[in-house]
Amino acid sequence: MAANTGGGSDGMEVSPHAHAIAAYGETLALVHYAEVASVRALAELGRSALREAQRDGVRGMASDMELRSVAAEAAGLARRTDRRLQADIDHALTIVDEYPTVFAAWEGRRITRDHVDVVVKAGTGLPDEVRGEFEIAAIAVCERDIATRVKPALRALAERLHERTFTDRHHDAAAGRCVRVSHGADGMSDLIATVPTVIAVGMLDRLTQMGQSVKDARAAGADAGAGADAVGADELADTRTMDQLRADILGDLVLGGAPVVDPTYGTDRAGGLGAIRARVQVAVTAETLMGRDENPAEAVGGALIDADTARELAGQVSEWDRIFIDPVTRxxxxxxxxxxxxxxxxxxxxxxxxxxxxxxxxxxxxxxxxxxxxxxxxxxxxxxxxxxxxxxxxxxxxxxxxxxxxxxxxxxxxxxxxxxxxxxxxxxPAVCFTIDTADPPPDAALGGPPPGEAAPF
Incomplete structure (x- = not known):
């Protein structure tokens, strides 16, 4: 197009986006220098905390407390949580002090911040004697491709250089097994279990076999119902997918079953693991409980649950905690x-x-x-x-x-x-009511729920 030519002395075609691309490139440079400076500053903050804690020869808890205090101070400036800030300080110390060659390559823009994080993760657990060799080889790998594509090569590199066997390292890694929850949207959350791979695969396999058994029983029941009673066939209808079946079975096993590691299994005494039940604190309005609205209830801890689930839970509890809300301050x-x-x-x-x-x-x-x-x-x-x-x-x-x-x-x-x-x-407040009357009756606390009442259970 004529409008896109003649931009240079040699008559080469000029992109209409050249200016925007150039501006973006300048921004990337600014971000790069800012990120490098931030990591360097966080590392120095960590060193400062450790120097102060060790000034009088203290170790252990006192050192950790100083780091917590510094992280909390920095978190106030950054308007972030102090836990996240302390994790960032620890990561910065690792990058600057344990991977200086990688840090220098990042500073010189040979690799990106994403590359740095991938290298540090792949090199976790490597002995100090081989870390320098790992850094040089890892930088060469990172220079050839983007961060997401070099992960397998870096893991293989670290495996070759590691002096300990994979089995030995697995025994140590298994000590970090845990279960955690990440709340999502629409009343759903992710339950994440970090367990040995063989356990994870075995769990999925057993859940799949159980789900298949449910599907087989469902098919058999449907066939029987089709030949005898159409109404019965409708009652047996189960359209859940395998993913849904696995999720439902996992919930049943965790919430209703006793772990096989229960040391009290087969005994008569109370309080065994099989007697443990999940505890969830929920705040819900009276209007939602009575079905007048479908607003979500709040599970204390930050997650929302749907109104139907809240009402179902409410119907199963035997004790209610009635909390009265001040009509002015709420x-x-x-x-x-x-x-x-x-x-x-x-x-x-x-x-x-x-x-x-x-x-x-x-x-x-x-x-x-x-x-x-x-x-x-x-x-x-x-x-x-x-x-x-x-x-x-x-x-x-x-x-x-x-x-x-x-x-x-x-x-x-x-x-x-x-x-x-x-x-x-x-x-x-998790719940808030509109007061219909100027003053609640004097004996409101002795009767039904008065205005201005929250009802967590």
């Missing part, structure tokens, strides 16, 4: 007793919802109740001197220079070792 009303009662604990769990350190969202059900002013120092045991803290931030409050005070209404004000102040407001 926060739970204080229960003032000398010692924490069950009611106080439940009220505080509904108020806090999660750990009250800025940015932390560890569910209250997984936290500890902490006296803001220590009980041994004269702090009282009442609502406005108690708050949920996870074990990490509870111990950090005890063993570092972070300070906290309650300024009223359950609001916490944290002061960092450098004097910065962070305000942790009361979380937004």
């Amino acid at each position: 926060t739970p009303v204080e229960i003032d007793t000398y010692r924490p009662t069950a009611s106080m604990k439940k009220l505080l769990m509904a108020r806090d919802q999660h750990c009250r350190f800025p940015g932390c969202r560890r569910a209250a059900i997984r936290c500890e109740l902490d006296h803001t002013i220590d009980y041994a120092l004269g702090g009282h045991t009442h609502i406005f001197n108690l708050a949920h803290l996870c074990q990490r931030h509870h111990s950090m409050k005890q063993f570092t220079k972070w300070e906290v005070r309650q300024v009223g209404g359950g609001v916490l004000e944290w002061t960092s070792p450098l004097g910065r102040i962070y305000r942790e407001d009361v979380p937004i």
